[in-house]
Amino acid sequence: MTYSMFSSDAPHPEASSLTAFSANQLDRQAEHRDEEAVEKALNTEGTHILAFTEERLVLKHDGQVLDPLFARYELKDLDPDWDEAVLLGYRPNGEPRLAVPVRIAADDLASHYKPADMRSLWRELLLEGEILGEAAQGAALVRWNRDNRFCGRCGAKMESRIGGYKRVCAACEHTIFPRTDPVVIMLAIDEERDLCLLGRSHHFAPGMYSCLAGFVEPGETMENAVRRETLEESGIRLGRIRYHASQPWPMPHSLMIGCYGEAKSSEIHLDAAELDDCRWFSREETLAMLERTAASGNTTPPLGAIAHRLMRDWVDWKR
Amino acid sequence: MTYSMFSSDAPHPEASSLTAFSANQLDRQAEHRDEEAVEKALNTEGTHILAFTEERLVLKHDGQVLDPLFARYELKDLDPDWDEAVLLGYRPNGEPRLAVPVRIAADDLASHYKPADMRSLWRELLLEGEILGEAAQGAALVRWNRDNRFCGRCGAKMESRIGGYKRVCAACEHTIFPRTDPVVIMLAIDEERDLCLLGRSHHFAPGMYSCLAGFVEPGETMENAVRRETLEESGIRLGRIRYHASQPWPMPHSLMIGCYGEAKSSEIHLDAAELDDCRWFSREETLAMLERTAASGNTTPPLGAIAHRLMRDWVDWKR
Numbered sequence: 001m002t003y004s005m006f007s008s009d010a011p012h013p014e015a016s017s018l019t020a021f022s023a024n025q026l027d028r029q030a031e032h033r034d035e036e037a038v039e040k041a042l043n044t045e046g047t048h049i050l051a052f053t054e055e056r057l058v059l060k061h062d063g064q065v066l067d068p069l070f071a072r073y074e075l076k077d078l079d080p081d082w083d084e085a086v087l088l089g090y091r092p093n094g095e096p097r098l099a100v101p102v103r104i105a106a107d108d109l110a111s112h113y114k115p116a117d118m119r120s121l122w123r124e125l126l127l128e129g130e131i132l133g134e135a136a137q138g139a140a141l142v143r144w145n146r147d148n149r150f151c152g153r154c155g156a157k158m159e160s161r162i163g164g165y166k167r168v169c170a171a172c173e174h175t176i177f178p179r180t181d182p183v184v185i186m187l188a189i190d191e192e193r194d195l196c197l198l199g200r201s202h203h204f205a206p207g208m209y210s211c212l213a214g215f216v217e218p219g220e221t222m223e224n225a226v227r228r229e230t231l232e233e234s235g236i237r238l239g240r241i242r243y244h245a246s247q248p249w250p251m252p253h254s255l256m257i258g259c260y261g262e263a264k265s266s267e268i269h270l271d272a273a274e275l276d277d278c279r280w281f282s283r284e285e286t287l288a289m290l291e292r293t294a295a296s297g298n299t300t301p302p303l304g305a306i307a308h309r310l311m312r313d314w315v316d317w318k319r
Numbered sequence: 320m321t322y323s324m325f326s327s328d329a330p331h332p333e334a335s336s337l338t339a340f341s342a343n344q345l346d347r348q349a350e351h352r353d354e355e356a357v358e359k360a361l362n363t364e365g366t367h368i369l370a371f372t373e374e375r376l377v378l379k380h381d382g383q384v385l386d387p388l389f390a391r392y393e394l395k396d397l398d399p400d401w402d403e404a405v406l407l408g409y410r411p412n413g414e415p416r417l418a419v420p421v422r423i424a425a426d427d428l429a430s431h432y433k434p435a436d437m438r439s440l441w442r443e444l445l446l447e448g449e450i451l452g453e454a455a456q457g458a459a460l461v462r463w464n465r466d467n468r469f470c471g472r473c474g475a476k477m478e479s480r481i482g483g484y485k486r487v488c489a490a491c492e493h494t495i496f497p498r499t500d501p502v503v504i505m506l507a508i509d510e511e512r513d514l515c516l517l518g519r520s521h522h523f524a525p526g527m528y529s530c531l532a533g534f535v536e537p538g539e540t541m542e543n544a545v546r547r548e549t550l551e552e553s554g555i556r557l558g559r560i561r562y563h564a565s566q567p568w569p570m571p572h573s574l575m576i577g578c579y580g581e582a583k584s585s586e587i588h589l590d591a592a593e594l595d596d597c598r599w600f601s602r603e604e605t606l607a608m609l610e611r612t613a614a615s616g617n618t619t620p621p622l623g624a625i626a627h628r629l630m631r632d633w634v635d636w637k638r
Contacts, residue, residue, distance in 0.1 A: 003638050004510055005328070006559035006581045013559060016540040024538055031551050031590055137538025144537065147493075150474035152467040157474075174466075180537050182501045182574050191323055218463065218499050218572045219343055219456025221335040222565040232350050240325040240332060243562040246541040253537045255501055262325045271350055319322050 011316045015245035015258075020122045020304030022247055024133025026089030026097055033162035038087045041096030041163075042072065050088075050099040050135055051078055052142045053106045055252070056115035057135050059126065066114065066126055068135065077110070078102035086141045087163030088134060099138030099164075101146065118250045122304060133248070140253035141165075144178050152176075181254045184225045185213035187310040188236055190263040196286055196314055197236060197263065198300075199278035207298045209281070209289065211307040216257070226259050234278045235269025238262055244313065247306040258306045260314070287315045330635045334564035334577075339441045339623030341566055343452025345408030345416055352481040357406045360415030360482075361391065369407075369418040369457045370397055372425045373465075374571070375434035376454050378445065385433065385445055387454065396429070397421035405460045406482030407453060418457030418483075420465065437569045441623060452567070459572035460484075463497050471495075500573045503544045504532035506629040507555055509582040515605060515633055516555060516582065517619075518597035526617045528600070528608065530626040535576070545578050553597045554588025557581055563632065566625040577625045579633065606634045 016022055029037070041047055048069040051058040058078065059066045079102055086099040106115040118139050121127045127135055141164050148167050151158050156171030168175050188197035198209035214229035216222060223241040230238050238261035247256040270278050281289070288294035290312055301307045335341055348356070360366055367388040370377040377397065378385045398421055405418040425434040437458050440446045446454055460483050467486050470477050475490030487494050507516035517528035533548035535541065542560040549557050557580035566575040589597050600608070607613035609631055620626045 004581075005508065005579060005636060006510075006561055008559075008561075009324070014542055016542050019540070021538070022540050022543070024543075028536065028547060029551075030533070030536065030547070031593055133538060137536075140537030146472075147495075148471040150469055150471055152469050152471055152477075153465075155469035155474045155476075158471075176466075177500075177534070178537050179498055180501055180535055181496075182499055189324065191325075214349070215496070216499055216574055217347065217349065217456075218459030218497050219340065219452060219567045219569065221338070221341050221567060222574070222576070223333055223335050224341070224343075228347060228349070232348075240327075242325055242327075248538045248540060250538065255535055255541070257541070260324060262323075274350055317324060 009318060010244065011313045011318070015309050015313055016247065019245060019247035019306050019309055021133055021136040021250060023129045024137055024248075025130050026091065026134060026137070028089040033087065033165050035162065038085060038163040041087050041098060042082070042085065044096055047072065047096045047098065049075065050097070050138045051075060051080065051102050052099060052139060053078075053102050053104060053109070053115055055139065055143065056106055056117050057121060057139065058102065058109065059114045059116060061112060061114050068127060068131060075100065075102065078104045084142070084145050084160055085164065086138060086145070088137050088141075097134055099142055101142050123302065136248050136250035139250040140180070140248075141178055143252040148176060179253055182216040182257055183213055183249070183254045184216055184222060184229060184257050184259060185211050185306055185310070186226045186230060186241075186259045186261045187211050187314055188230055188234070188238060188261045188263045189314060190266060190280065193266070193280070194283055195280040196311065197234060197278065198281050198286075199234065200276040201274070202276050204276070205299075207296070208300065209279075209298055210301050211258075211310055213256075222257060222259070226261050230261055233271045233274050235265075235267065236263055237265040239264045245306055245309055256306045258310050260310070283315055286311050290315065328637060329563065330632045330637070334628050334632055335566065338564060338566035338625050338628055340452055340455040340569060342448045343456055343567075344449050345410065345453060345456070347408040352406065352484050354481065357404060357482040360406050360417060361401070361404065363415055366391065366415045366417065368394065369416070369454060370394060370399065370421050371418060371458060371461045372397075372421050372423060372428070372434055374458065374462065375425055375436050376440060376458065377421065377428065378433045378435060380431060380433050387446060387450060394419065394421065397423045403461070403464055403479055404483065405457060405464070407456050407460075416453055418461055420461050442621065455567050455569035458569040459499070459567075460497060462571040467495060498572055501535040501576055502532055502568070502573045503535055503541060503548060503576050503578060504530045504625055504629070505545045505549060505560075505578045505580050506530050506633055507549055507553070507557060507580045507582045508633060509585060509599065512585070512599070513602055514599040515630065516549075516553060516597065517600050517605075518552065519595040520593070521595050523595070524618075526615070527619065528598075528617055529620050530577075530629055532575075541576060541578070545580050549580055552590045552593050554584075554586065555582055556584045558583045564625055564628055575625045577629050579629070602634055605630055609634065
């Protein structure tokens with residue numbers, strides 16, 4: 001076999017594809033967005049639309065099936081704000097997919113509608129695969145547009161352009177583009193002792209442990225962000241950093257960047273303001289926690305979470 | 320030698336550290352920012368401050384030396400806006416480092432000041448190493464604060480908090496945090512033909528070729544963003560993706576994520592709206608372009624640019 005710079009010793013060729021929200025297959029046609037494209041998509045027969053009331057996706061349900069796809073005429077009762085419609089992209093068959101905020105509050109929805117936030121859609125398996133990915137894209141964009149009704153520079157009204165992918169101030173012409181917040185999430189590994197570092201935030205469910213994480217800040221590299229956050233939260237110093245997987249995280253619009261970090265110290269100094277607990281775990285204990293069989297009752301985030309992926313792939317790593 | 324998941328076949332243990340703007344060593348104390356910290360830092364003897372007029376850093380110069388570090392009293396002539404001061408972090412000796420926007424326009428500065436944008440600071444070697452990294456952090460945060468004077472949700476005034484790392488609306492309490500835009504920048508490699516794919520934007524200097532690049536969009540993984548942007552701009556399909564390096568890019572506040580992509584097709588279909596030209600280059604030609612010795616006169620971005628790093632490390636890759 002000839003050498004390839006793309007070969008890897010990781011358990012999967014692309015761990016990102018195994019995370020929740022990652023399976024969006026829409027053709028975004030990012031270079032060809034314009035006003036005409038949105039109007040044309042809205043008027044194309046067969047177009048389906050995702051409807052959002054604030055942070056929540058509206059699902060139609062008839063008692064058995066949950067369906068997030070609305071035809072345009074089906075949205076009348078929900079008072080859609082068409083000026084804020086988002087053109088997500090095109091299905092492989094050419095069918096456009098859009099998202100639109102509706103002005104009816106979640107509490108006022110009729111009983112044959114069910115509103116659900118992104119976390120519930122994933123955790124309760126209300127949606128899966130491609131459509132869950134499309135909902136994530138829609139949720140992020142609807143939220144960003146909603147958070148930018150007014151111009152940050154002059155306070156005047158901003159208007160949506162090119163299908164929700166640009167906003168322009170009607171007064172000063174200040175122009176902004178959708179926001180995605182890079183977050184580093186990392187599993188520190190002590191290779192000599194064969195241990196990984198997990199922590200508990202104050203808001204976690206009892207017994208749940210996960211990877212440490214934090215926002216990448218302006219003016220730092222990904223590797224420096226991983227080392228800084230780990231040091232700040234746990235007191236553990238890291239050496240080399242290895243990127244492993246990424247995940248779109250629509251709460252509200254993050255990009256999770258999952259890495260392994262080489263532990264260069266072992267004594268934990270907990271940041272009690274951030275964490276409830278932080279400890280080293282063996283491979284066996286981590287596996288039991290992932291599989292919900294740990295004698296301690298401790299658990300991890302569920303399958304689909306990038307933290308789960310980082311832990312699982314470390315456990316499965318060929319050595 | 321025992322196996323380590325952190326060993327790599329790349330030419331450098333951490334290519335990110337070889338990019339411009341990456342050498343910031345400030346201790347950000349990100350978990351401990353509060354109003355007292357800013358006030359205390361401003362009143363600490365020996366504190367130095369970076370001053371920005373719009374996008375540009377103000378340098379003191381006496382005809383020979385350029386100095387970006389102001390003591391507080393030295394800023395009086397420049398009309399600093401202390402309400403918008405940013406606490407960047409602490410030097411290894413404990414000395415706080417701040418950034419502040421000044422209200423004097425670049426054109427109105429006295430002749431012993433020189434304003435310079437981030438690109439000039441780097442390209443003209445006006446600053447290097449740690450201080451260039453500190454300037455990048457300051458530029459990104461000053462710009463973000465300036466772009467968010469007013470609340471995107473209600474249009475009322477926003478106020479800076481915890482040293483420029485948070486803004487809160489005085490009317491509706493909507494709270495926002497600094498923005499960092501993830502951008503994928505990638506070198507597509509045809510391993511069989513031993514070629515890499517480079518393009519020219521319309522705005523490039525004559526003869527300059529670089530990596531393709533584009534913003535990561537809400538709802539996609541890093542790998543999918545790399546494949547999408549490459550396909551959209553060049554028509555080339557990519558398979559496996561390998562992360563290589565990242566770089567803070569303060570124009571105004573991006574995180575460049577540098578990757579290699581495994582080319583799965585060879586026929587280029589140029590997006591003429593985006594690119595002036597796009598071609599396959601041999602290793603020898605790429606090396607000559609990097610070293611400014613190409614017979615064609617073609618060149619690459621200079622040392623310090625992540626695109627330069629991706630090209631150079633591919634040329635130097637052990638096979």
